[in-house]
Amino acid sequence: MNRNAAGAFAGDHHALSKLLARLHPRVVLYYRARLLGTPVATFADDLAHQCTLDVVTRMSETISADTRIENFAYELASQRIASIPQSRNIDGQFKRPRRLTDDQREVLVLRIAVGLTAEMTASTLRTTRSSVLLVQHQALRAWAVSERS
Numbered sequence: 001m002n003r004n005a006a007g008a009f010a011g012d013h014h015a016l017s018k019l020l021a022r023l024h025p026r027v028v029l030y031y032r033a034r035l036l037g038t039p040v041a042t043f044a045d046d047l048a049h050q051c052t053l054d055v056v057t058r059m060s061e062t063i064s065a066d067t068r069i070e071n072f073a074y075e076l077a078s079q080r081i082a083s084i085p086q087s088r089n090i091d092g093q094f095k096r097p098r099r100l101t102d103d104q105r106e107v108l109v110l111r112i113a114v115g116l117t118a119e120m121t122a123s124t125l126r127t128t129r130s131s132v133l134l135v136q137h138q139a140l141r142a143w144a145v146s147e148r149s
Contacts, residue, residue, distance in 0.1 A: 005069040009060055023073055024052045028123060030038060030077050033113030051077045071124040074110065099146045105138030111136055
């Protein structure tokens with residue numbers, strides 16, 4: 001995907017089209033997983049469209065040669081979710097399984113719903129692989145406990 005991003009940055013319209021065709025569905029999946037059960041879930045496709053446009057317009061000013069374009073997109077998507085006005089949330093919080101922290105939920109969304117590797121998740125969240133695996137383990141354990149109670 002980064003080769004397409006480099007081509008798009010250089011002005012190759014075919015590379016840009018390939019980049020968007022691969023990136024957009026992944027960002028839609030991310031938004032659908034993060035917004036599941038909220039009143040704004042129906043806007044996941046619109047948010048993903050806006051996010052991919054943000055990626056394209058901001059990639060030249062923000063992305064270095066070692067930045068993964070997919071990670072950059074998930075960072076922007078996460079920022080957009082955080083900026084949704086509180087009045088559009090449920091009781092000021094997104095609905096989530098009981099007892100999960102925001103970090104745990106983010107790791108589960110990226111690992112399970114989006115399908116990122118532990119390394120890609122760590123890069124996206126700017127942490128280590130071992131930290132991602134630990135948070136994932138804690139989240140799954142907390143989720144299992146909440147399902148039993």
